[in-house]
Each structure stands twice: as C-alpha cells, then as structure tokens.
Amino acid sequence: MLLSLLLGVKATFNFDPDANxxxxxxxxxxxxxxxxxRWATVLNVLGPGFIALRLMEMGxxxxxxxxxxxxxxxxxxxQVKLRDYHLALRRTEAEMISVAVHPD
Amino acid sequence: MPARQAQSxxxxxxxxxxxxxxxxxxxxxxxxxxxxxxxxxxxxxxVEKKRGVWFLDDQSAVTVVDLPGLYSLxxxxxDEQIARDTLVQSSDPDLIILAIDATNLLRNLYLATQVIELxxxxxxxxxxxxxxxxxxxxxxVPLLSRELGVPVVPVVARRQIGIEALAGAVKKAxxxxxxxxxxxxxxxPTTRKDQLLxxxxxxxxxxxxxxxxxxxxxxxxxxxxxxxxxxxLFGPIILTAVVLFVFQIIFSWANLxxxxxxxxxxALSRFVRTxxxxxxxxxxxxxxxxxxxxxxxxxLPQILLLFLFIAILEESGYMARAAFLMDRLMxxxxxxxxxxxxxxxxxxCAVPAVMATRTIESTKDRITTIMIAPFMSxxxxxxxxxxxxxxxxxxxxxxxxxxxxxxxxxxxxxxxISTAVGVAWLLKHSILKAPSTLFVMELPVYRIPSVSNxxxxxxxxxxxxxxxxxxxILAASIVLWALAAFPRTTEGxxxxxxxxxxxxxxxxxxxxxxxxLGFDWRIGIGLISSFAARETIVSTLGVVYxxxxxxESQRSGSLVKAIMSAKRxxxxxxxxxxxxxxxxxxxxxxxxxxxxxxxxxxxTNSWRWPLFMVSYMLVLAYLGSLIxxxxxxxxxxx
Numbered sequence: 001m002l003l004s005l006l007l008g009v010k011a012t013f014n015f016d017p018d019a020n021x022x023x024x025x026x027x028x029x030x031x032x033x034x035x036x037x038r039w040a041t042v043l044n045v046l047g048p049g050f051i052a053l054r055l056m057e058m059g060x061x062x063x064x065x066x067x068x069x070x071x072x073x074x075x076x077x078x079q080v081k082l083r084d085y086h087l088a089l090r091r092t093e094a095e096m097i098s099v100a101v102h103p104d
Numbered sequence: 105m106p107a108r109q110a111q112s113x114x115x116x117x118x119x120x121x122x123x124x125x126x127x128x129x130x131x132x133x134x135x136x137x138x139x140x141x142x143x144x145x146x147x148x149x150x151v152e153k154k155r156g157v158w159f160l161d162d163q164s165a166v167t168v169v170d171l172p173g174l175y176s177l178x179x180x181x182x183d184e185q186i187a188r189d190t191l192v193q194s195s196d197p198d199l200i201i202l203a204i205d206a207t208n209l210l211r212n213l214y215l216a217t218q219v220i221e222l223x224x225x226x227x228x229x230x231x232x233x234x235x236x237x238x239x240x241x242x243x244x245v246p247l248l249s250r251e252l253g254v255p256v257v258p259v260v261a262r263r264q265i266g267i268e269a270l271a272g273a274v275k276k277a278x279x280x281x282x283x284x285x286x287x288x289x290x291x292x293p294t295t296r297k298d299q300l301l302x303x304x305x306x307x308x309x310x311x312x313x314x315x316x317x318x319x320x321x322x323x324x325x326x327x328x329x330x331x332x333x334x335x336x337l338f339g340p341i342i343l344t345a346v347v348l349f350v351f352q353i354i355f356s357w358a359n360l361x362x363x364x365x366x367x368x369x370x371a372l373s374r375f376v377r378t379x380x381x382x383x384x385x386x387x388x389x390x391x392x393x394x395x396x397x398x399x400x401x402x403x404l405p406q407i408l409l410l411f412l413f414i415a416i417l418e419e420s421g422y423m424a425r426a427a428f429l430m431d432r433l434m435x436x437x438x439x440x441x442x443x444x445x446x447x448x449x450x451x452x453c454a455v456p457a458v459m460a461t462r463t464i465e466s467t468k469d470r471i472t473t474i475m476i477a478p479f480m481s482x483x484x485x486x487x488x489x490x491x492x493x494x495x496x497x498x499x500x501x502x503x504x505x506x507x508x509x510x511x512x513x514x515x516x517x518x519x520x521i522s523t524a525v526g527v528a529w530l531l532k533h534s535i536l537k538a539p540s541t542l543f544v545m546e547l548p549v550y551r552i553p554s555v556s557n558x559x560x561x562x563x564x565x566x567x568x569x570x571x572x573x574x575x576x577i578l579a580a581s582i583v584l585w586a587l588a589a590f591p592r593t594t595e596g597x598x599x600x601x602x603x604x605x606x607x608x609x610x611x612x613x614x615x616x617x618x619x620x621l622g623f624d625w626r627i628g629i630g631l632i633s634s635f636a637a638r639e640t641i642v643s644t645l646g647v648v649y650x651x652x653x654x655x656e657s658q659r660s661g662s663l664v665k666a667i668m669s670a671k672r673x674x675x676x677x678x679x680x681x682x683x684x685x686x687x688x689x690x691x692x693x694x695x696x697x698x699x700x701x702x703x704x705x706x707x708t709n710s711w712r713w714p715l716f717m718v719s720y721m722l723v724l725a726y727l728g729s730l731i732x733x734x735x736x737x738x739x740x741x742x
Contacts, residue, residue, distance in 0.1 A: 085208050
C-alpha cells in the first residue's frame with residue numbers, strides 16, 4: 001500500500017517553498033565554492049552513482065537548504081549545516097553538489 | 105512461515121532495534137534490557153551483536169537485538185550490511201522497533217519508510233522526545249502514526265519515559281506476527297535515484313502536517329561549542345590535549361590495579377606451587393595456565409579505562425569531530441579521518457583498535473588501518489622499554505638534563521608512527537590501491553554522556569576483549585610453557601633447564617640469524633616467547649638469567665642487575681646500549697601478539713591478512729634492528 005502511494009507521487013520538491021523565486025535572481029554554484037555562512041538550495045547531486053546515492057541518503061537531496069559552517073584545519077573536509085543537523089564531507093564530494101545561492 | 109502463538113509472548117520472539125547511527129538505539133536498548141544483555145559476534149566478522157531480554161510486563165518477556173546503525177538499506181559499510189541483512193533477509197526478527205530521532209525526522213524517516221515497506225511488524229520509537237520538545241519542535245504523533253501506518257511511541261530512553269507505552273504497542277503488534285509475510289524489496293540500480301527522490305518527496309509532504317519547527321536550541325548550542333572544538337587553530341590544540349589527557353589517565357590510574365592483579369596472580373602461582381605436589385601438572389597450572397590468564401587480565405585496567413574514555417567521547421559527539429579534524433592529514437597517507445581513532449586506541453592496545461576499524465566504509469582503507477595499527481607502541485611494549493632503559497641506559501642524561509631513557513622511549517613512539525605512515529602509503533599505492541572513497545559523516549549534536557550508557561558500553565566491550573584474548577593467550581602460553589619445560593630434566597638450575605628445553609634449542613638454532621642484530625641465544629628464547637605477547641620476554645629473561653623467584657618485588661630489580669652483569673663468551677658486556685636499542689627497535693616493528701593476530705583473523709575473515717601482517721612486520725623488524733646495530737657499530741657506538 002505504501003509502495004503504491006510512493007510511486008504515485010512525482011518528484012517535485014518544496015522543502016524551501018520560495019526556492020523557485022529565489023533561483024531566478026541568484027547565482028548557481030557548487031557546494032564546494034559556496035562562501036561560508038551563505039545559505040543555498042541543493043539543485044542536483046552529480047558524480048558516480050553510489051557516491052551520489054549515499055550523499056542523498058544522508059540528506060543532501062535536491063531541495064534541501066544548506067550552508068557551509070567552516071572548513072577543517074587544513075581546508076578540507078568542510079562542515080555543513082542542514083536544517084536539522086550537521087554533516088562533514090570532503091571538498092571532492094562537495095564539488096558534486098550544485099546549489100543555488102540565496103541572496104543575502 | 106510457521107504461525108506463532110500470538111498471545112503468550114516468550115523470549116523465543118525476537119525484536120530487532122534498528123535506526124540511524126546516533127538515533128539513540130543503544131540508549132533505548134539499555135533502557136529496555138537493563139543489565140540482562142550479552143554481547144557476541146556476528147559470524148565471520150567482529151561486529152558487536154548485542155542481545156538482551158526485555159520484560160514487557162510481569163508475564164511476558166522477549167529477546168531484543170540491538171542492530172548496528174544504518175542510514176539506508178543500501179548498505180556501504182560492514183556495520184550497515186549486517187543490519188540490512190538482518191532486516192531484509194534473515195528470518196530472525198519477528199518484530200522491528202525503529203528508533204527514530206525526534207530531532208531529526210526528515211532524514212531518519214528515510215530509513216524508516218524503507219524498513220516499514222519490508223512488511224514486517226514494526227513499531228516506531230520516537231527517541232529523544234524531550235530534546236525535540238526543548239528544541240521547539242512540535243510533532244503531531246497520531247498523524248505521524250497514521251501516515252506511516254505503524255504505531256509511533258514517543259520515548260525518553262535515558263529517563264525510562266514511554267517504555268511502558270512502547271511495551272503495549274509491541275504486545276499489540278506481536279499479535280499480528282503470524283499475519284505478516286515479509287517481502288524482499290531490492291531497489292534496482294537504475295531506479296534507485298528516482299526511488300530515493302520519491303521517498304524524500306513523500307516524507308517531506310508527510311512532515312508538512314506533522315512537524316512544526318521553531319528555534320533549534322540544541323543545534324545552536326552545538327554550533328557554539330563547535331566554534332571552539334572544530335576551530336582551525338584551537339580544534340587541533342584541544343584534540344591533542346584530549347588525547348594526551350586520556351593517555352596520562354590510562355597510564356597513571358591503571359598502575360595500581362595492574363600491580364595488584366600482577367601480584368595476585370604471582371601469589372596464586374606460588375600458592376599452587378607450595379600446596380600441590382611438584383610435577384608436570386603443577387608446573388602447567390602455575391606457569392602455563394595461571395601465568396597465561398594473569399597475562400591477559402593484567403591489561404584489563406588499561407583496557408577498561410580506554411573503553412571508558414572512548415565511550416564518553418562517542419556518547420558526547422566529540423569522536424566525529426576528531427575524525428573531521430584529522431581527515432585531511434590521514435588522507436595524505438591514503439586513509440580516512442575515521443582511521444584516526446583506531447590508531448590512537450592502538451597506543452593502548454591493538455586488539456580494541458582493530459575492532460574499532462569497522463566504522464570505516466571502504467574495505468581497503470579498513471585493512472590498511474588494521475595492517476598499520478600494531479606499529480603504535482602499545483602498553484605491552486612499555487615493560488620491555490622500561491627494562492631496556494633501566495639495564496642499558498641507567499641514569500644517563502642527554503645535554504646534561506634530559507633523561508636519555510625518556511628521550512629514547514619518545515623516539516620509539518615516533519619510529520612506530522613514521523613506519524606506520526610509510527607502510528600505509530606503500531599499501532595504498534600497491535596492493536590496497538583504491539579510488540578515493542566517500543567521506544560523509546554526521547556531526548551529531550553534543551550531549552552529556554549518560555553514565556549508564558557509558559558503563560554498559562565499556563563493560564560489554566571489555567568483556568568481549570577478555571573472552572577473545574584470553575582463549576588465544578591461554579592456548580599460546582600453554583604451548584610456550586611446554587616448549588620451555590620439555591624435555592624435562594631433573595637436575596640443574598632453572599636456567600639450565602630452560603637452556604636445554606625445546607625453546608632453548610630453538611634459541612641456539614636462531615642465534616646465527618639474530619647475531620647480526622646483536623642478540624644471543626638467550627634473547628632468542630625471549631623473542632620466541634614474546635610472540636605470544638610482547639611483555640613475556642621480561643619473565644622469560646628472568647628465567648633464563650635464573651633470577652630468584654622467591655621475592656617478586658625484587659625480581660625486576662635483580663633482573664636489571666643480572667642483565668647489566670651478563671657477559672658475552674669473549675668477556676665483553678652482553679647488554680650494551682646498542683643491543684638494548686636494537687631490541688627496542690625490534691619490539692617497535694614486530695607483530696609479537698597472538699591476540700592481535702587472532703582478532704585480525706576474525707575481522708578480515710581470512711588467514712591471509714594476519715599471515716601477511718606477521719611476516720612483513722617481522723621482515724621490517726629484522727631490517728630495523730640490523731640497521732640499528734650494524735649502523736651504530738659503523739658509527740663507533742657500542
């Protein structure tokens with residue numbers, strides 16, 4: 001029953017209800033290049049299948065809003081903030097995640 | 105599937121607790137089972153399998169299994185594979201309790217919906233519900249339950265809140281056990297991404313009615329703590345301080361109980377000798393069995409303290425920060441930040457360190473970490489270092505004020521670390537070459553560790569260590585005892601007997617090979633015995649040099665004297681500083697530890713890796729000692 005429910009839904013995201021409007025007037029970037037402290041919305045996760053899959057399973061899905069908190073002492077990995085929790089990931093992985101930067 | 109009696113619940117009904125890492129599974133497990141739990145291994149790998157008994161009410165009890173944490177049924181680490189296989193394939197769990205972190209619903213529900221779709225009877229325990237309330241999260245529990253199609257019970261495991269309601273929900277769900285037919289549902293690779301997106305979409309729309317977010321106090325507090333603990337400059341300083349503090353405590357606090365245990369077993373051994381009639385059996389009991397058991401238990405205080413601190417660091421959330429801070433550095437040798445902790449643990453004992461590597465996702469990284477862990481100077485090497493320093497470098501000073509002994513011990517630690525770095529680099533660029541792997545890790549909210557959780561974790565892990573190590577060490581120490589005790593001669597001193605035993609003959613046979621390292625046949629015997637456990641060389645040398653066994657307290661002192669006065673056949677002193685140094689280098693580099701090899705065998709599930717480990721480390725140890733001794737002689741040292 002759950003499965004049929006699941007398949008009936010199309011993948012459109014509204015984690016950030018205003019995301020579509022924001023995207024029109026903002027820059028695109030990768031998570032790697034996102035300046036610290038700026039918020040952004042995840043657009044897509046590219047790269048090898050299993051890595052992209054795991055990144056998304058950890059919550060880095062299109063539509064998620066995200067911000068870079070800081071980098072580790074040697075500049076890598078980075079600490080990112082989602083709405084409910086924090087993640088650490090490497091810059092090579094952050095490079096696979098395209099984001100739309102929110103205006104200030 | 106046979107129909108079960110639904111009404112009379114018994115321990116033959118098994119409940120598996122599943123959930124994300126850090127979702128409070130273990131707290132819940134402890135709250136349900138109290139001390140009625142035991143820890144074992146999953147077949148083939150050393151992943152902890154914790155089982156316990158949960159009394160639902162006065163009449164009924166069930167078996168509870170705490171599964172390793174997992175983020176998704178698409179497993180990437182061994183931990184996750186085991187949890188996944190138990191949930192999907194095994195017929196074992198009759199019912200699943202999903203531990204869902206109430207403060208992190210969106211991501212936790214990802215796994216939850218996957219598990220619910222498996223079709224097994226499921227009850228959701230909404231953990232850390234107090235934190236969610238304090239964080240201003242409003243959760244409509246009845247609606248969530250209706251949306252998920254399974255009962256949802258808010259719990260605060262640490263304070264035993266909600267446990268009765270959970271028991272009620274479980275009892276009710278158990279009545280349906282026979283009605284459910286588990287389904288196997290495997291996402292095919294082509295559709296996985298779509299399914300994932302669909303799933304998140306569904307969870308998001310589900311949550312819009314269920315969850316109201318307000319200010320997140322615990323997140324912002326965690327951010328404030330992180331501003332210091334993962335700071336570019338202060339982060340590494342604090343990490344160093346934490347590691348040094350833990351080691352200081354482990355070595356200073358453990359001293360007293362270790363001496364007591366050591367003294368206790370020596371006394372027991374003497375007692376056995378004096379009360380039982382002399383003979384093979386008495387010798388076996390006193391020198392084989394009691395000495396063997398004592399040899400394991402003497403490390404228990406250190407192991408307990410180490411596990412205590414690790415449990416505290418894990419529970420508080422700091423462990424993930426350590427991996428975050430160290431990842432870049434570890435990657436320069438081809439490893440992962442998660443390898444940092446096992447390697448640090450290895451300074452106390454490689455056995456728990458090898459066990460701790462299972463959080464590393466990539467098998468090749470994990471094996472590399474296991475292969476280099478024994479290079480960290482563990483606590484079993486300290487008695488050897490101490491004996492060598494006392495015998496060969498007594499009261500020497502460098503530059504007039506630094507103790508040469510302390511300096512040499514520091515050098516031994518550094519030698520181990522730098523060799524580990526080199527070997528890791530070599531392995532990762534040859535047989536264990538792998539494309540760079542994934543490093544994505546949750547940084548959990550900081551929490552004050554709960555005393556009962558910490559002690560549960562510490563005790564169960566220490567128990568597992570004792571069980572595993574004692575059998576191997578006991579067997580090895582009996583074998584080595586036999587080598588040193590047979591063939592039996594009735595006349596002569598103990599050292600004469602040992603010299604004529606199989607071990608003594610092997611030592612003489614070995615002499616031409618180890619002579620270039622500066623070692624004689626006596627050290628040869630010590631080396632053979634030390635392959636059971638490093639520190640046994642000290643007691644073996646005691647026997648070889650016929651140091652009296654009358655007074656244990658003076659034994660080490662008299663061993664030092666005996667070593668200092670030992671001569672080579674040409675009359676020159678046997679134990680020169682260079683020989684002492686050469687022996688210490690050998691002990692840094694060789695894998696003389698049956699327990700480590702046994703654990704590696706279990707962790708890698710093959711004899712290939714432990715055999716590779718013992719042989720390459722032996723080659724390195726031989727070369728290291730050879731270079732030390734011959735190089736030192738060339739430079740004019742003695």
